[in-house]
Amino acid sequence: MQITKSGFSIREWLHRPRGHLTMRQREGLVGFLFLLPWVLGFVLLKAIPILAALVFSFTDFKMLDPENTKFIGLTNYINILRDTSAGSSLFGSIAVLVQAVPIELGVALGLAAVFSSARVRLKGLLRTFVFMPSVIPAIALFIIVFGLVSPGSGWIERLILDPLHLPPIANLFSIFPILLALWTIGPGFLIMYGAMQSVPPEVYEAARVDGAGPINRFFSITLPMISPAIFFSLVINMISSFGGVALLDRGLPFSQSLSPMESYINAQMFSYSKLGYASALAWIMFIVVMVITLAVFRSAKYWVHFPEEEDNVEF
Amino acid sequence: MLNSRLQGFRRLFNVSTLTFRLWNFTGTATVNLLLWAAILAYLSPLSYMFATALKTNSQLSDSLAPIYPATAMTYTFQGNSYDVYEVPTEGGVKQWALVNPSRKESEFIDPAHPDLGLIHWDGSWRSLHKAYRPSVTFNNFVTLWNNIDYPNHLRNSLIVVVLAELGVLCSSIAVAYGFARFRIPGGRFLFLLCIATIMIPDSITLVPSFVIFTRVLDWNGTFLPIIVPHFFGSAIYIFLLRQNFKTIPREMDEAAMLDGAGPLRTLLSIILPQAVPVVVTVALLQFFNIWNEMRMSSLYLSSALDLRTMPFTAQAFVSYGFTAEMLQASALILIIIPVLVLFTAQRFFMQDMVVTGIEK
Incomplete structure (x- = not known):
């Protein structure tokens, strides 16, 4: 199907019967009516707020005092450059991303590879068990992990550290993001496992005849064949660690956001009600996220093997 | 193979x-x-x-208690109740009730042989562990039920889930159909734009939408800011549905069109029946997302506490610093429903993530 060769052409438009639309134009119009909810949503919930945030970021807009808002130019952005906690929260967010995403992807990929073995029994049940922690609400997860790592009565200390005579971990909460990442592998696991299932068995058979061992086959067949799925999982995991809307969202309340940058923005917004400053911070974060996303998408052409299809989406 | x-x-x-x-x-x-x-x-x-x-608070406050739910054993002797301890003796560890504690030496009674009378034991009783036997208590749940208005929270959750499901399914299916089947001028660009919106972090739209929802529309303290955005579709669901709709042969809807079916009728009677698994998957994803949702609710329902959804039943305990066993009990209540839904629907869910796994 060729969307790119658009149905709208000047010649058709000029030669159309008066008062009637051509088939093509009709099709375009009806199709556009179906897109209308998303187009409206895009304009009202994405485009206008993003631009409004840009405008706010040049003002000293305060929540409690909206009448006295003044245009202050780049002052907010200059203040961000001077604000050390803004910088450290940004790097904290990137650190969380760098810590969590490899765990989420690596563990999910390893499990998916094990699940692909013909020897594994009761796959349906086990898959559901692997997926289960990913649907647990963030607040419940918070409570469980909090209890688990709490000094004294937490099981990490009682069952692992004490019997092995290990010293207590100085900052037990530093392992929090790791435990959380481990319990967020569900969607990535299912996507990559699904992709592994769809690799044609003949390809493996051919490689086996050529004498490729299981490890060789995994790296030279499975990984390239499922690279679009790995890419998709990478993208959704990345988005969720920046606080975007991914496939599965646990929805932490604002007061307990795990992304340092996000909590800093929320603090500026709600605790100090500096909406202008928060908007400037959000714009900086937006740009950083877009740059990282773009870099990841650009890198895709070096390692993602998209199936040769006419109507191929860049995904 | x-x-x-x-x-x-x-x-x-x-x-x-x-x-x-x-x-x-x-x-x-x-x-x-x-x-x-x-x-x-x-x-x-x-x-x-x-x-x-399933533990009692007294077990949790004893750092030497076993990790499984248990109660401290007691023994009633001559009308008085005494705590039972694990006492090391020459004949192995005995479970004896402590009758007369003192610093250097203590007197115990053996619950198995009370007729033997008081047993003298040298050593500090404070170094002894209490004897426990496994036992579970459901009192934590009773306390929670009496302190939290669960029916009200559940009702709020159901309202939000049903409306948000309805909104997101209707709109995302329509948009995905539009992207999958119609030659729209600039359609490809719009689709790429749609995918790109998945990457937009929430923080950037947060401040202006907060101003719009509270100042302009005056929706603060209602469900509207949480539900209404779902009626505009969700980019990632649109993507999943559109990819699936494209795998349905076009010949079928062309045949329906020739028979005089309009686009809407084709969607409802040709496309949807063949896309049931992916629609169920999207509905489930949306269910988990909305059930767990706290970001928007914590923002817009902070002035209307009686409208808050299920996850807030547990959050109340976090903020008030409740005891560990209460926290865990409230978390348990909270995860029951999503886990039950997952296990009930796993057949659909797992199958269809496989289908949508053939990513483009």
């Missing part, structure tokens, strides 16, 4: 069928055992929640 390969090995190394079967079975058993062990370890934090939710 596995078997043919093993047959090859067998011929190559000339081993007997029995040895070979044994080896094959051992391999399968090892893989499965290791996998089960890994998954049990993976889920083990849940056992902490279960165990703690």
Whole structure:
């Protein structure tokens, strides 16, 4: 199907019967009516707020005092450059991303590879068990992990550290993001496992005849064949660690956001009600996220093997 | 597939069928055992929640108590109740009730043989562990039920879930159909734009939408800011649905069109019946997302506490610094419904993530 060769052409438009639309134009119009909810949503919930945030970021807009808002130019952005906690929260967010995403992807990929073995029994049940922690609400997860790592009565200390005579971990909460990442592998696991299932068995058979061992086959067949799925999982995991809307969202309340940058923005917004400053911070974060996303998408052409299809989406 | 390969090995190394079967079975058993062990370890934090939710507060305050739910044993002797301790003696560790504690030496009674009278024991009773026997308590849940208006929270959650599901399904299906089946001028650009919006972090739209929803529309303290955005569709669901709709042969809807069916009718009677698994998957994803949703609710319902959804039942305890067993019990109540839904619907869910897994 060729969307790119658009149905709208000047010649058709000029030669159309008066008062009637051509088939093509009709099709375009009806199709556009179906897109209308998303187009409206895009304009009202994405485009206008993003631009409004840009405008706010040049003002000293305060929540409690909206009448006295003044245009202050780049002052907010200059203040961000001077604000050390803004910088450290940004790097904290990137650190969380760098810590969590490899765990989420690596563990999910390893499990998916094990699940692909013909020897594994009761796959349906086990898959559901692997997926289960990913649907647990963030607040419940918070409570469980909090209890688990709490000094004294937490099981990490009682069952692992004490019997092995290990010293207590100085900052037990530093392992929090790791435990959380481990319990967020569900969607990535299912996507990559699904992709592994769809690799044609003949390809493996051919490689086996050529004498490729299981490890060789995994790296030279499975990984390239499922690279679009790995890419998709990478993208959704990345988005969720920046606080975007991914496939599965646990929805932490604002007061307990795990992304340092996000909590800093929320603090500026709600605790100090500096909406202008928060908007400037959000714009900086937006740009950083877009740059990282773009870099990841650009890198895709070096390692993602998209199936040769006419109507191929860049995904 | 596995078997043919093993047959090859067998011929190559000339081993007997029995040895070979044994080896094959051992391999399968090892893989499965290791996998089960890994998954049990993976889920083990849940056992902490279960165990703690069924404990009493007095057990938790004793740092030497066992990790499973248990109660301290007592023994009633001559009308008085005494605590039972694990006492080390020459004849092994005995469970004796402490009658007369004192610093250097104490007097115990053996609950098994009370007729023997008081037993003298040298040593500090404070160094002894209390004796426990396994027992679970459901009192934590009773306390929670009496303190939190669960029916109200559940009702709020159901309202939000039903409306948000309805909104997101209707709009996302329509938009995905538009993207999948119509030649729209600039349609490809719009689709890429739609995918790009998935990457937009929430923080950037947060401040202006907050201003719009509270100042302009005056929706603060209602469900509207939480529900209404779902009626504009969700980019990632649109993507999943559109990819699936494209795999349905066009000939079928063309035939329907020739029979005089309009686009809407084609969507409802041709496309949707063939896309049930992906629609169910999207509905489930949306269910989990909305059920767990706290970001928007914590923002817009802070002035209307009686409208808050289920997750806030647990959050109340976090903020008030409740005791560990109450926290774990409230978490347990909270995760029951999503986990039940997942297990009920797993057949659909797992199957269809496989379908949508053939990513483009």
